[in-house]
Amino acid sequence: MSTACMLTEIRAEIDRLDREIVALIGRREELVRRAGRLKADADAVRAPDRVEQVIGKVRALAGESGADADVVEATYRAMIAAFIDLELRVRPEE
Numbered sequence: 254m255s256t257a258c259m260l261t262e263i264r265a266e267i268d269r270l271d272r273e274i275v276a277l278i279g280r281r282e283e284l285v286r287r288a289g290r291l292k293a294d295a296d297a298v299r300a301p302d303r304v305e306q307v308i309g310k311v312r313a314l315a316g317e318s319g320a321d322a323d324v325v326e327a328t329y330r331a332m333i334a335a336f337i338d339l340e341l342r343v344r345p346e347e
């Protein structure tokens with residue numbers, strides 16, 4: 254198979270995975286929104302201790318699955334930051 258064909262196949266597989274990843278992000282978003290509704294104020298929304306707990310957990314999961322822990326951490330920090338912004342945007346005025 255030519256290099257161009259191999260790249261096309263790999264990209265098709267990446268596109269399939271992206272469909273699954275986006276669906277999972279949507280499910281996670283729903284849970285984050287539910288958690289946000291239970292919180293009293295913006296400090297509770299940010300929950301930095303919980304963020305570090307999640308980061309420690311996903312770094313360990315990366316180790317188990319052979320994923321690069323630094324890539325997983327950077328991805329999760331960006332995603333959690335976006336979710337915190339979302340929680341702050343959709344919460345009623347304090």
Ligand SMILES: C=C(O[C@@H]1C=C(C(=O)O)C=C[C@H]1O)C(=O)O
Binds near residue numbers: 284297300301303336
């Ligand atoms: C969903 C929560 O709120 C925020 C979002 C988190 C996340 O996306 O995992 C974790 C902590 C908070 O910054 C939570 O407190 O559990």
